[in-house]
Amino acid sequence: xxxxxxDVADRANVSISTVSRVLNRRNIVNAKTRQxxxxxxxxxxxxxxxxxxxxxxxxxHILSLMLxxxxxxxxxxxxxxxxxxxxELGYQLMISSVISKDDDGSELMTALGSHGLxxxxxxxxxxxxxxxxxxxxxxxxxxxxxxxxxDGVEHDSVVIDQRKGAVALLRHLVNDCQVTRVVFVGGLVxxxxxxxxxxxxxxxxxxxxxxxxxxxxxxxxxQYDTAYExxxxxxxxxxxxxxxxxxxxxxxxxxxxxxxxxxxxxxxEDLAVVGFDDTRIAAMTRPRLTTVSVPMSxxxxxxxxxxxxxxxxxxxxxxxxxxxxxxxxxxxCGVK
Amino acid sequence: xxxxxxDVADRANVSISTVSRVLNRRNIVNAKTRQxxxxxxxxxxxxxxxxxxxxxxxxxHILSLMLxxxxxxxxxxxxxxxxxxxxELGYQLMISSVISKDDDGSELMTALGSHGLxxxxxxxxxxxxxxxxxxxxxxxxxxxxxxxxxDGVEHDSVVIDQRKGAVALLRHLVNDCQVTRVVFVGGLVxxxxxxxxxxxxxxxxxxxxxxxxxxxxxxxxxQYDTAYExxxxxxxxxxxxxxxxxxxxxxxxxxxxxxxxxxxxxxxEDLAVVGFDDTRIAAMTRPRLTTVSVPMSxxxxxxxxxxxxxxxxxxxxxxxxxxxxxxxxxxxCGVK
DNA sequence: GCCGAGATTGGCAGCGCTTTCAGGTGATTA
DNA sequence: TAATCACCTGAAAGCGCTGCCAATCTCGGC
Numbered sequence: 001x002x003x004x005x006x007d008v009a010d011r012a013n014v015s016i017s018t019v020s021r022v023l024n025r026r027n028i029v030n031a032k033t034r035q036x037x038x039x040x041x042x043x044x045x046x047x048x049x050x051x052x053x054x055x056x057x058x059x060x061h062i063l064s065l066m067l068x069x070x071x072x073x074x075x076x077x078x079x080x081x082x083x084x085x086x087x088e089l090g091y092q093l094m095i096s097s098v099i100s101k102d103d104d105g106s107e108l109m110t111a112l113g114s115h116g117l118x119x120x121x122x123x124x125x126x127x128x129x130x131x132x133x134x135x136x137x138x139x140x141x142x143x144x145x146x147x148x149x150x151d152g153v154e155h156d157s158v159v160i161d162q163r164k165g166a167v168a169l170l171r172h173l174v175n176d177c178q179v180t181r182v183v184f185v186g187g188l189v190x191x192x193x194x195x196x197x198x199x200x201x202x203x204x205x206x207x208x209x210x211x212x213x214x215x216x217x218x219x220x221x222x223q224y225d226t227a228y229e230x231x232x233x234x235x236x237x238x239x240x241x242x243x244x245x246x247x248x249x250x251x252x253x254x255x256x257x258x259x260x261x262x263x264x265x266x267x268x269e270d271l272a273v274v275g276f277d278d279t280r281i282a283a284m285t286r287p288r289l290t291t292v293s294v295p296m297s298x299x300x301x302x303x304x305x306x307x308x309x310x311x312x313x314x315x316x317x318x319x320x321x322x323x324x325x326x327x328x329x330x331x332x333c334g335v336k
Numbered sequence: 337x338x339x340x341x342x343d344v345a346d347r348a349n350v351s352i353s354t355v356s357r358v359l360n361r362r363n364i365v366n367a368k369t370r371q372x373x374x375x376x377x378x379x380x381x382x383x384x385x386x387x388x389x390x391x392x393x394x395x396x397h398i399l400s401l402m403l404x405x406x407x408x409x410x411x412x413x414x415x416x417x418x419x420x421x422x423x424e425l426g427y428q429l430m431i432s433s434v435i436s437k438d439d440d441g442s443e444l445m446t447a448l449g450s451h452g453l454x455x456x457x458x459x460x461x462x463x464x465x466x467x468x469x470x471x472x473x474x475x476x477x478x479x480x481x482x483x484x485x486x487d488g489v490e491h492d493s494v495v496i497d498q499r500k501g502a503v504a505l506l507r508h509l510v511n512d513c514q515v516t517r518v519v520f521v522g523g524l525v526x527x528x529x530x531x532x533x534x535x536x537x538x539x540x541x542x543x544x545x546x547x548x549x550x551x552x553x554x555x556x557x558x559q560y561d562t563a564y565e566x567x568x569x570x571x572x573x574x575x576x577x578x579x580x581x582x583x584x585x586x587x588x589x590x591x592x593x594x595x596x597x598x599x600x601x602x603x604x605e606d607l608a609v610v611g612f613d614d615t616r617i618a619a620m621t622r623p624r625l626t627t628v629s630v631p632m633s634x635x636x637x638x639x640x641x642x643x644x645x646x647x648x649x650x651x652x653x654x655x656x657x658x659x660x661x662x663x664x665x666x667x668x669c670g671v672k
Numbered sequence: 673g674c675c676g677a678g679a680t681t682g683g684c685a686g687c688g689c690t691t692t693c694a695g696g697t698g699a700t701t702a
Numbered sequence: 703t704a705a706t707c708a709c710c711t712g713a714a715a716g717c718g719c720t721g722c723c724a725a726t727c728t729c730g731g732c
Binding site: 002045049050051052054055060062070071072073075076079080083084087092093094095096097117138140224254261280281283284285286 | 338381385386387388390391396398406407408409411412415416419420423428429430431432433453474476560590594597616617619620621622
């Protein structure tokens with residue numbers, strides 16, 4: 001059985017109140033007494049019981065990070081950033097993935113370790129539905145939403161200014177890469193990121209007076225394979241006109257590149273392809289991908305910052321931190 | 337303030353004992369009473385306070401997963417597997433990365449959320465030092481070691497039979513790929529995986545009566561860049577003899593491939609390169625990498641299984657689960 | 673030598689929950 | 703009719719810790 005505060009008190013010949021005071025760094029304890037207590041703690045290897053403490057303080061120093069998925073570099077980088085920052089600030093990180101669609105919201109609660117376990121929740125939701133909204137609304141702890149927004153629920157947020165990066169990328173494609181037109185390959189229409197990037201696409205197309213026909217916009221699923229298939233079907237047509245292909249993530253861009261090369265085309269001569277996210281893959285394709293770098297781990301870290309800030313000052317106005325994304329030019333679009 | 341067991345008891349006109357009994361699925365409660373309690377619970381949206389419960393039961397249903405690093409697909413896959421399984425079994429997962437070298441072990445304790453927070457620990461340590469050993473020895477909770485072993489500390493373990501995969505890979509290289517010799521590019525000599533793979537290398541070389549000279553074994557750092565540099569320096573020599581290069585991970589293999597291609601060689605004609613891990617990268621290099629597939633997410637899931645099994649039966653004999661790795665043949669070594 | 677302020681310390685009441693232990697029902701049996 | 707028993711339920715004792723309140727001690731000042 002683990003050593004309790006009573007054991008320490010006995011050994012130091014004080015009451016448990018005094019031990020508790022020493023523990024909580026109150027300097028209202030006489031220096032000599034404190035030393036006695038401290039060495040008792042050390043000798044016994046005592047560390048306070050988290051449950052008992054949490055029961056009183058209603059604080060666990062655990063933060064929860066919920067992501068739509070745990071697959072891929074994007075999420076793993078968020079976790080990495082969040083974990084490091086949480087550690088720095090003296091918190092633990094609890095990870096969970098996705099609230100499955102067909103859930104009554106109780107899963108979210110369960111994931112939070114029933115009521116009271118975690119001090120705050122950082123959540124990223126790719127597709128918001130009412131049920132999740134409702135559960136989130138009920139939660140009585142600080143909430144930070146990553147890369148999105150949830151109506152009617154008070155929360156802080158970290159967003160990435162994808163638009164700026166996307167616009168820079170598209171302008172680069174349009175102005176510097178001699179393409180006759182640009183096609184967009186995104187995720188589903190329900191996906192927030194996709195729509196954001198699509199809107200940037202439309203904007204720059206309008207700006208450059210380039211056409212946006214029905215066969216210029218494709219909605220896939222962010223996977224390499226489906227992009228590869230699309231590439232197989234379309235690349236002849238695209239290469240003929242030297243189009244620029246704007247894929248909404250690097251995975252799909254890689255799929256498209258590989259399909260083009262498999263079909264005998266050479267890039268960037270016949271086709272310009274650009275991606276998004278600047279994941280490890282972007283530097284691995286041949287030609288290497290021109291893409292937009294998104295500060296993923298920074299986003300994780302910032303989310304934790306916001307959570308802890310609100311924990312320290314619950315009355316603060318809701319904050320929204322915007323992180324910049326930036327153009328990374330490599331060879332896949334034919335410049336440099 | 338959140339609703340407590342007392343509120344439920346009041347509403348259902350019973351004592352808290354009865355509510356507690358209903359909660360703990362004891363069927364010793366009269367059906368009618370139970371229903372009354374259950375609807376009170378539902379109406380109030382009650383869920384038990386984890387701390388109070390943990391204080392009594394000494395169980396938190398939280399498991400901790402500690403990894404040497406959170407960077408890269410390898411670890412993110414472990415997390416993914418562990419998370420999914422933990423969820424299935426009704427546990428939460430707490431993630432932390434690395435115990436830094438210059439730490440007195442207290443960091444490990446802190447990471448465990450002081451004493452008592454987590455029910456079990458799954459840990460992966462790339463380089464075991466005494467201090468970590470000592471802290472681990474003190475921990476009074478079930479311990480599962482991933483892909484390694486810690487002397488003198490009782491624990492279950494999940495290991496990957498890298499040797500089998502490595503041997504298969506090397507035999508393939510030696511027997512089917514017409515290489516005149518094989519060089520090994522690994523991580524540091526302190527790295528367990530590297531040494532494991534190196535030993536497989538020596539075995540197969542001996543078997544095939546191929547030389548293993550001092551300029552056949554290189555110790556790098558598992559990074560793309562350093563491998564690329566090594567490639568730049570050595571590729572002329574290697575290509576002349578058509579050597580097979582066995583890189584201890586896919587990243588380095590990719591670096592070597594790119595260096596060779598940048599130097600004007602074509603693969604697999606001039607050089608055969610194989611990797612290890614079968615990460616996303618392996619399918620992205622051109623030529624695509626022949627490598628060894630390692631069941632990463634399965635390793636995470638198995639670790640959780642072992643933890644929970646031991647939690648359920650503390651007296652069980654220490655278990656060691658071995659997961660198989662398997663050869664994945666692609667184009668980088670010249671067959672198929 | 674005595675008094676009150678300030679510095680320390682101990683006592684004790686919970687925090688919300690589980691878990692004996694004892695008591696209160698009917699129903700069954702002698 | 704009284705005794706026995708199986709079934710349920712409530713009362714109360716903590717689990718280990720914090721925080722309020724009161725008790726004690728130490729001095730400086732009169």
